[in-house]
Structures are given as C-alpha cells and as structure tokens.
Amino acid sequence: MRAKKLARVLVWGVVQGVGFRPFVYRLAYQYSLQGWVRNTSGNVEIEVEGNESNIRSFLVDLEEKAPPMAHIERVEVSFLPARGNSGFEILPSQGEAERYQLVSPDIATCEDCRRELLCPSDRRYRYPFTNCTNCGPRFTIIEDIPYDRARTTMRQFKMCPRCQQEYDDPLNRRFHAQPNACPDCGPNLEIVDGDGSRVAADDVIRAAGKFLKQGKILAIRGLGGFQLACDATDRDAVDLLRTRKKRGAKPFAVMVANMEDVARHCLLSPGESRLLESPECPIVLLRWQHSSSDVCPSVAPNLKYIGMMLPYTPLHHLLLSETGLPLVMTSGNLSEEPIAKDNGEALVRLKGIADYFLLHNRDIYSRYDDSVYFVDEVPRPIRRARGYAPYPIFLSFKSEQVLACGAEEKNTFCLTKDEHAFLSQHIGDMENEETLEHFENTIELYKGLFRVEPRVIACDMHPEYLSTKYARQIGAEYGLSLVPVQHHHAHIASCLAENRVNGPVIGVALDGTGYGSDGTIWGGEFLFADLNSFRRMGQLEYVPLPGGAAAIKKPCRMALSYLYTLLGKDFPLAGFPLAGLDPGEVEIVSRQLERRVNSPLTSSAGRLFDAVSALAGVRGKIDYEAQAAIELEMAAPDNAEDFESESYPFAIIEEQGVRVVKLAGVISSVARDVRAGVPAPIISVRFHHTVAQIITRMCRVIAEVSSIRDVALSGGVFQNRLLLKLTTSALKRDGFRVFTHQLVPCNDGGVALGQAVIANFAVKEGLCV
Numbered sequence: 001m002r003a004k005k006l007a008r009v010l011v012w013g014v015v016q017g018v019g020f021r022p023f024v025y026r027l028a029y030q031y032s033l034q035g036w037v038r039n040t041s042g043n044v045e046i047e048v049e050g051n052e053s054n055i056r057s058f059l060v061d062l063e064e065k066a067p068p069m070a071h072i073e074r075v076e077v078s079f080l081p082a083r084g085n086s087g088f089e090i091l092p093s094q095g096e097a098e099r100y101q102l103v104s105p106d107i108a109t110c111e112d113c114r115r116e117l118l119c120p121s122d123r124r125y126r127y128p129f130t131n132c133t134n135c136g137p138r139f140t141i142i143e144d145i146p147y148d149r150a151r152t153t154m155r156q157f158k159m160c161p162r163c164q165q166e167y168d169d170p171l172n173r174r175f176h177a178q179p180n181a182c183p184d185c186g187p188n189l190e191i192v193d194g195d196g197s198r199v200a201a202d203d204v205i206r207a208a209g210k211f212l213k214q215g216k217i218l219a220i221r222g223l224g225g226f227q228l229a230c231d232a233t234d235r236d237a238v239d240l241l242r243t244r245k246k247r248g249a250k251p252f253a254v255m256v257a258n259m260e261d262v263a264r265h266c267l268l269s270p271g272e273s274r275l276l277e278s279p280e281c282p283i284v285l286l287r288w289q290h291s292s293s294d295v296c297p298s299v300a301p302n303l304k305y306i307g308m309m310l311p312y313t314p315l316h317h318l319l320l321s322e323t324g325l326p327l328v329m330t331s332g333n334l335s336e337e338p339i340a341k342d343n344g345e346a347l348v349r350l351k352g353i354a355d356y357f358l359l360h361n362r363d364i365y366s367r368y369d370d371s372v373y374f375v376d377e378v379p380r381p382i383r384r385a386r387g388y389a390p391y392p393i394f395l396s397f398k399s400e401q402v403l404a405c406g407a408e409e410k411n412t413f414c415l416t417k418d419e420h421a422f423l424s425q426h427i428g429d430m431e432n433e434e435t436l437e438h439f440e441n442t443i444e445l446y447k448g449l450f451r452v453e454p455r456v457i458a459c460d461m462h463p464e465y466l467s468t469k470y471a472r473q474i475g476a477e478y479g480l481s482l483v484p485v486q487h488h489h490a491h492i493a494s495c496l497a498e499n500r501v502n503g504p505v506i507g508v509a510l511d512g513t514g515y516g517s518d519g520t521i522w523g524g525e526f527l528f529a530d531l532n533s534f535r536r537m538g539q540l541e542y543v544p545l546p547g548g549a550a551a552i553k554k555p556c557r558m559a560l561s562y563l564y565t566l567l568g569k570d571f572p573l574a575g576f577p578l579a580g581l582d583p584g585e586v587e588i589v590s591r592q593l594e595r596r597v598n599s600p601l602t603s604s605a606g607r608l609f610d611a612v613s614a615l616a617g618v619r620g621k622i623d624y625e626a627q628a629a630i631e632l633e634m635a636a637p638d639n640a641e642d643f644e645s646e647s648y649p650f651a652i653i654e655e656q657g658v659r660v661v662k663l664a665g666v667i668s669s670v671a672r673d674v675r676a677g678v679p680a681p682i683i684s685v686r687f688h689h690t691v692a693q694i695i696t697r698m699c700r701v702i703a704e705v706s707s708i709r710d711v712a713l714s715g716g717v718f719q720n721r722l723l724l725k726l727t728t729s730a731l732k733r734d735g736f737r738v739f740t741h742q743l744v745p746c747n748d749g750g751v752a753l754g755q756a757v758i759a760n761f762a763v764k765e766g767l768c769v
Contacts, residue, residue, distance in 0.1 A: 004082040006035070007055050009046040009062070013073035014391065016147040017104040019133030020044055021090050022175040023067050028088045029170070031058045038091035039146040041451075042099030049085045068134065069107055069279055071391070090176065093146035100451040102420075103139055103147065105387050106223050106368065108281035108312035110135035112173065117314050118321070123162070126205065128315035129187050129362065133177045135279070139390055140224045140368050141179060145449060149178040153363035160185035187362035189315075194355055196347045205315075208358050209322030217241050219332055219346055219354035223313055224368020224386055224425075225339035226332025226346045228354060229255075231325050235296040238328060242298070244353040246335050248623030251300035253283045253307035253370065255329040257320040262286070262308055265293035265326065271375045280387030281312040282371035295326055304634050307372060312386075315358075331369055336429045338438040341367045366445055367438060369426050376721050381745045383410070389425035390446065393743055393753060396500040400763050403443065403454035403480075404755035405467040407487065407748040409625070411435070413443055413467075414752035415452045416760060421497065422446055423744055423753050430466040439467070458483045458759035460490070460751070462515035483759035487514030488525045489534040490754030491714035491746075496531060497757045498743040498750075501710070503530030505739065506537070506702050508695055508727075511715035511747070512552070512606030512626070521545060523604030523715070526659070526698050528706055532761045537702045538652070538659035540608060540694075541566075544599035546592040555610035555628040556581045556620035557589055562611045563671065564593045566664040575675055577617035605691070605717045608663070615670050616683040626716065633720050636684040640722055643682075647689040652701060659701055661694050692726035696734055703736075712739040716747035 011020075016039050024037040024046055031054040035047040046062075048055055063072055109117070113130045116122040124130045131137070141152040149155055159167060163182050166174040174180045181187060189204045201207035212218060215237040218229045228245065230237040232254045242248065256262055262276060266286035276284050288306040290297070300306045309329070311317040320327065331339045332350055340346040341364040346357060372383040381388070399416035406413050411427040424442055428435045446452065457480045459471035468484070475482040485493075491514075492507030507527035516522035517536070524540030543558075543565045551557040556578040563571050573586065581589065592599050609629035614620045618635055619628035637643075649665035666687070673683050699711050711731055718724050724740070731738050744750035 004049055005052045005055055006047065006049040006080045006082045006085075007059070008078050008080055009048065009059070010076045011044040011046065011062070011072060011074075012042070012101070014069065014071040014102045014104050015044045016101060016145070017138045017142075017178065018069040019067040019173070019177070020070050022133060022170055022173075024062070025088060025090060025170040025175070027058055027061055027065075031055070033058055034085035034088055036085070036089050036091045039093040039148070040099065040101075041094070041096040041145050042101050047085070049082050069104055071102070073102070073394075090170070093148050095146060098451055100417075100449065101145060102392060103142060103145065103390050103449055105139050105280070105389060105391055106137050107135045107279045108387070109314055109317060113314065114317060117317060124182055126318060127183045127186070128189055128205065128313070128318055129179075129181050129360070130314045131177060131179050131181075132173045133175065134173065136177070136179050137223055140364050140366050141362070142449070143365050147178060152178055153365050154179050154181070157181055157186050187360050189358060189360050192347075192357045192359060194351060194357075196357075199356065204358070205318045205322055208356070209319060211356050212319070212323050212325065212327065216355040217244070217353065218356050218358055219350045220315070220319070220358045221343065221346065221360050222315065224364060224366065225341040226350065227329050228332050228350070229319075229327045229329050231323070232295045232299055232328045233325060235298055238296055238298050241328065241330070241353075245330070249301045249627065250624035251303055251307060252328045252330045253309060253372075254295055254299060254326050255309050255311060255316060255320065256326045257311065257324075259310070261326065262310070265289060265295055266306065266308055269375060271377070271379070275373060275375060275379050276308065276310055280371065281310055282373045282387055283307040283309045285372070285374040285382075299328060302631050302634060305374070309370065336431055337434050338428050339367055339369055366442060374721060376724060378742050380740075380742055381749075382719060382747065383426045384412070384423065384745055384749060385425035390422055390449070392420035392422050393498055394500070395419045395421055395497060395757065396502065399757070399760045400456055401452050401454045402456045402458060402756045402759045403452075404458040404752040404759060405460075405471040406752035406755070407460050408462070408465040408467065410745070410747055410749040411439060411467060412749050412752045413439065414756040415446050415450060415454065416756045417450060417452045420450070421753055421756055422450055422452075423750075426749060436466055436470070439470070454480060456481045456483060456759050456763045458485055458755040460484070460515065460755070461486050461517070481763055483755075483762045485755045485758050486517055486534065487751065488522055488527060488715070489529055490751045490758060492527055492529045492534070492712050493531055493754030493758050494744055494750040495712040495714040495739050495741055495746070497753055498741065499739045501739065503710075504528060504708055505530070505710040505712045506699050506706070506708050507534065507712045507714070508699070509715045510605035510717035512604055521600055521602035521604060523602060523606055524608065524661070525603065526702060528702065528708070529712075531757050532765065536658055538661065538698045540603045540605060540661045541663050542601040542603050543607075544593055544596060545602045545607065546589045546599045548598055548600060551607070552610075554581070554621045555614040558607045558611040559614035560586065560589050561593060562663070562667045564590060566667050567671070569594065576615060576671070577674070578614060578620060581620070605715070609717065611667075612670055612683070612687050615674055616680040617674070618680050618684070629717070629720065632684050633688070633722050635680045636688055636722055637681045640685045640688065640726070643685045644689050646686045647693050648686055650690065650694055652698060659698060661698065666690055688722050688726055691723055692730050695727050696730040699731060699736060700734060709736050710739065711736045714741065714746050714750070718746045
C-alpha cells in the first residue's frame with residue numbers, strides 16, 4: 001500500500017461567497033481525501049491528505065471545475081508529511097490583520113432558485129429573498145471579510161432549523177450560503193402608501209402588481225437600493241414618472257420577464273443574448289423593434305436603442321410574473337442624486353415621486369446601481385456597478401497603494417494594491433452633498449474590505465471638481481502625496497491599464513470636457529502617451545464656448561460659435577435651424593464671441609458633435625448629457641458604411657509643434673448641405689465618416705514621426721457605436737493595432753483607473769507633490 005501524501009493548498013481570487021468551500025468539500029469527498037478547508041482574510045486554505053494520484057486529480061478539478069462565479073487568480077501547492085487526518089471538515093473562518101481577499105459582486109437569481117420560487121409545492125414558493133451559493137446578494141450586504149453571515153446584514157435573521165440544516169449540509173447547494181433564508185426566518189416585504197402608512201394586503205406582491213397595472217408608480221427596494229417602476233406600455237404613467245422624477249427625455253430602462261419578451265421588443269445578437277442572461281445580468285442597449293413593441297416611445301424618445309434587462313432578483317421575477325407587463329425600472333432617486341437605499345430615507349427622498357413603496361427589512365450596506373452595457377463585437381460598459389464591482393481590474397504590475405478620486409461626472413474612485421485596481425461602482429455626478437457622502441462612505445468601505453491604506457492620492461487637474469477638493473483636503477489632512485492628473489491622459493491610461501499594456505501609444509481621447517494643461521477646455525486630443533507621461537501631439541481646432549455651461553445645454557450656441565469663428569461673423573444665418581436661439585440670444589451670443597466674454601476656448605469633440613447636430617436640425621437644446629450627439633448618431637442610416645466616400649473636407653496643419661485639425665471645411669460643407677436641403681441622416685453619416693477619417697489621418701501623421709503603430713481610443717464620445725465601428729475599421733485597415741475599452745467605461749467612469757496607475761508611476765519615480 002502506497003504512503004499517503006498531504007497537500008497544503010492556498011487559493012487566491014474570488015473564492016468566497018461563491019460556494020467555493022462546499023465545492024472543495026464535495027471534491028475531497030469524491031476523491032476520498034481527508035483534511036479541511038477554511039476562509040481567511042486573504043485566501044482559502046485547504047489541506048488534503050490521501051492517495052497521491054487522487055490529490056493530483058483533486059488539484060486539477062479544483063481549477064477546472066470551480067463554481068461559475070469563482071475566479072481563481074492563483075493557486076499555490078506544497079506537499080508535506082501526512083498528519084493522519086480523518087474525515088473532511090470546514091473549519092471556522094480565520095481573520096488576519098492586513099490580509100484581504102477579493103469580494104464577489106451580487107449575482108442574479110440562478111435557475112434552481114427561480115424554479116423553486118415558481119413551484120407551488122416548494123417551501124420557498126413566492127418567497128422574494130430566495131438564494132443559494134450560486135446566486136443572491138454578496139457585495140451589498142457584506143460589512144467586512146472573511147465573508148461570513150456574522151459580518152453581513154443578514155446576521156439579524158436567525159436561521160430556522162430547516163435553513164440551518166441546509167446551511168450545515170455539505171451536499172446541499174445552500175451549504176454555507178450566507179444570505180440563506182426562507183419565509184419562516186428571513187426578511188419579508190411590506191407595502192406602504194406615499195405617506196408611509198401600511199397597506200393591508202394578504203399578498204404584498206399581488207397588491208404591488210395590481211397598483212402597477214393601475215398605472216401607479218412604485219418605489220421598490222431591491223438589491224442595492226430603490227428602483228422606481230411603472231408600466232412601460234402606459235404613456236401616462238411613464239410621463240408622470242418623468243415629471244415627478246424631473247427627468248426630461250433621458251431614456252429609461254425596461255425590465256421584461258424572459259428572453260421571449262426581449263425578442264418581441266428588440267433585435268438580438270448572440271452576444272447580446274449571452275450578456276442579458278449572464279449572472280451579471282446588466283441593462284443592455286438593444287436595437288428597438290418599434291413595429292412589434294408596445295413599450296411606449298416616451299420611454300426612450302428619438303432613440304433606436306432601448307435599455308433592456310431581465311429580472312435579477314426573486315422579487316423582480318415575481319413582479320414580472322404578476323403583472324405580465326414590461327416595466328420601466330429606473331434608479332430610485334431624484335435627478336442626479338444617489339439612489340435611496342434605506343426605507344426611511346426612501347420615504348423622505350422619494351415622497352411625491354412614488355405612489356406606493358415596496359419595502360423590505362434586509363439592510364443594504366452599499367448602494368449599487370444597475371450596470372449598463374452595449375455589445376459591439378464584445379460587451380462594452382457604459383456604467384459599471386451591479387454584477388461587476390468590486391471585482392478588480394488586474395494590473396500588469398504591482399502597484400503602490402493609491403486612492404484615485406475620479407472625475408466630476410459619472411464619478412467612480414479607484415484603490416490600488418498589489419496587482420489589483422479596485423474601481424468602485426458608479427457613484428454618480430459629484431454635484432451635491434448626498435453624492436459626496438456616498439463617495440466618502442464607499443471609499444471607507446473599500447479601504448476596509450481590501451485593507452488599503454493609501455499613501456498616494458490622485459485627482460483630476462480641474463481645481464473646482466468636488467473630487468479634486470476632496471483629494472486635496474484628505475491629502476493635506478493625512479500627509480499623502482498628491483498627484484493631479486490631466487483628464488485625457490487618465491482616459492488613455494485607463495484604456496492601457498485594462499488592456500495590460502504600458503504604452504507608448506497614440507492616444508485618441510475624445511470627450512466633452514477636460515481641464516487642459518494650457519488652461520483651456522480640452523476634449524479632442526491626440527496624445528503620445530504611456531502610463532508615466534504624455535505629450536499632446538494633435539488636437540481639434542479651438543473654438544469659443546459662448547456662455548460656458550450654457551453652450552453645453554444649448555448646442556445651437558456651439559453651432560453659432562463654429563459658424564462665427566470659422567466662417568466669419570458676417571456669415572448669413574438665414575435658413576439654419578438654430579432652434580432654441582431667439583434673435584435676442586443670437587445677438588447676445590454674437591457679442592460674447594466678438595468680445596470673447598465668458599467664452600473659454602475648447603477643443604472638445606463633444607461640442608463639435610453638438611454643433612453639427614444643431615446645424616443639421618437634429619437637436620438645438622438638450623435636457624440630458626450628450627443628447628444632441630446621441631440623436632445625431634441615431635439619425636444616421638443603417639447602411640452607414642456605404643457613405644465613406646462622401647465625407648467632408650478638413651486639414652491638419654502644425655502650429656507650435658502641435659498638429660491642429662482645421663474644421664472650416666467641415667462646417668462650411670455641413671452648412672452648404674443644410675442650405676441645399678440635404679436630409680439630416682445624410683449629414684449625420686457624412687459627418688461620422690469625417691470624424692473617423694480625421695482620427696485615422698492624424699494617427700498616420702503621428703505614426704510617421706513616432707513610429708508608433710498602437711492606438712488607444714478613449715473618452716465618452718466613443719460610446720457612439722457608429723463612430724467606434726468606423727474608426728476601428730479604418731485604423732485596422734491602415735495597419736494600426738487598436739486598444740478599446742471592454743472592462744471599464746470609456747467615459748469618465750473609467751478615469752479613476754487611469755489616475756491611479758499614473759499616480760503609481762509618478763510616486764515610484766519621485767514625481768509627485
């Protein structure tokens with residue numbers, strides 16, 4: 001008989017809260033191995049003893065057959081003398097100072113739990129908090145690691161004997177499922193009216209469904225906070241929600257019961273289907289089939305795409321089943337405030353918006369919005385939150401401990417440690433105290449979970465951003481090294497970091513607004529960049545931004561600025577659809593441009609899209625960010641590739657060492673088309689091809705002087721899927737290697753990652769303040 005062997009195994013990665021210990025237990029049982037498994041603050045430790053060939057089979061399966069939501073980062077194995085273990089057990093978790101481990105995001109309801117939920121004979125029939133080791137809340141309930149029930153908001157619920165038995169049974173899929181609960185011992189629902197008075201109901205879900213079918217607006221406490229819901233086919237309900245929420249035309253997302261319903265409303269590619277049905281279950285922007293969809297147009301006015309998602313909690317499954325309706329499901333907030341998460345908070349902040357409140361008593365420790373993606377060959381995030389954060393971005397180098405505070409809009413922050421960049425979930429626009437408080441609280445949560453004590457703090461160069469002021473204050477208070485980072489360098493660095501390349505590259509950063517090194521407003525930039533530094537190699541031509549923020553809200557002001565600046569102050573305006581500007585405002589804007597009063601210079605690509613949208617008569621004023629550019633993209637015909645030869649003329653000249661894209665030819669040609677009655681869709685597609693050609697030609701010019709053939713595309717303008725497609729195709733045809741975003745948003749939601757990696761290299765090279 002061969003001697004027994006003992007293997008000590010350490011596993012790092014997302015291996016807690018995903019059913020990993022039960023999996024190890026069953027695997028050990030399968031291979032007749034003795035020993036134990038336990039969570040620690042830093043990893044999962046395993047000791048297995050037995051036949052050597054069985055141990056080696058165990059180790060192979062450990063990595064190849066891990067639970068679906070586990071992500072093994074590293075495994076270390078050492079062989080020791082056998083101890084004579086008997087049996088296999090799960091030991092209590094062991095907390096260890098300074099050590100940390102990765103935390104699983106929340107996971108959509110699995111098929112087994114969904115089946116139980118809808119089975120009348122099951123004891124969890126219609127129980128809205130059903131979960132197991134393969135699904136349910138994780139990040140939103142965890143207060144500290146190791147991930148045990150006592151360190152989650154579920155600790156207030158003592159398990160009944162039957163749940164405890166499941167929890168203790170290694171062969172049960174609820175074995176050590178920390179949020180395990182049932183109707184006898186777990187959280188429960190109640191429904192109250194707008195004044196907080198309880199509504200008597202034998203079945204709360206049925207009552208909620210009835211109200212939704214009556215056209216009422218419901219505030220629903222979900223996984224990471226409240227959502228506001230109404231019947232998506234009821235125009236009056238949708239319009240009422242818009243009015244109460246003060247949300248003009250910005251599109252809502254819609255939740256439907258299943259994939260058959262999705263297909264009734266939208267066209268679907270295989271990639272989009274996979275993403276919708278994934279455990280992350282994000283909102284996915286899909287091509288809307290208006291002809292077969294009864295979702296009213298005011299859900300997403302003037303758009304070809306609509307945000308769709310499937311139910312991701314048992315409560316959602318029940319509500320969709322109860323109503324049989326597609327439901328608008330939008331964040332439970334007013335305007336740009338953070339979503340409400342607590343019952344009392346919601347009753348105050350959402351009072352006057354919701355007619356009824358569907359409440360529960362499972363506390364939410366961290367607010368968590370829905371993630372938003374679109375698929376362009378691969379999934380691309382627009383908002384990264386539920387299902388993804390706090391899963392890290394893996395770096396190609398070991399980083400200093402850095403806190404990067406992000407930008408002003410679509411704020412996220414980023415903490416780095418070792419090879420991990422913990423990019424936070426979407427925080428929101430840093431415009432109010434509530435969002436700043438959410439930002440500060442979430443930073444503290446991440447610092448605690450991942451045992452990060454930053455010694456470097458990074459921020460945007462813009463001195464007036466709330467995130468910058470926070471960084472300066474905290475940096476001074478705790479004596480941290482401060483690294484201000486140029487906005488567009490951060491964009492490019494974020495693209496490089498997620499693609500695990502260090503550069504140098506030609507960085508194309510196109511967005512709306514970023515504080516430039518020369519004090520102007522940048523946004524159409526061509527950089528020679530790596531993770532250490534950048535040099536501005538090219539830019540879009542500067543034009544004045546008449547009235548500053550007023551020009552962003554009224555793209556017709558930007559149209560006037562381009563006409564006035566590039567074609568002359570005497571250029572006749574007759575015949576241009578500059579909707580939103582009355583004659584008096586035209587006069588005021590003209591004087592602003594002439595005297596350069598409150599008209600900072602900008603190279604913003606976003607403002608160029610705005611101007612062309614207004615000139616073409618698509619959108620002269622907006623009520624949500626980038627509306628003019630989005631609707632200009634929507635106006636383009638589906639056969640956009642056929643119009644490549646019809647782009648507008650432009651020139652690139654060198655001025656003081658920087659290549660400048662001269663746009664007079666573009667603007668005069670657009671003006672000529674408008675006067676000639678060329679339809680907006682044709683102007684749109686010609687303009688999109690023009691921008692793609694500007695990018696390609698500028699990259700060619702920079703490549704000639706730098707010999708660099710790698711290009712990184714970043715900035716919110718690349719959320720425009722038509723531009724992204726035309727640009728990447730053109731660059732690849734020219735032989736460039738193109739890096740784009742797939743893990744973090746190309747918009748300002750990804751800036752913090754770039755700030756963090758730049759600050760890391762700055763401190764290592766002694767360049768920080």
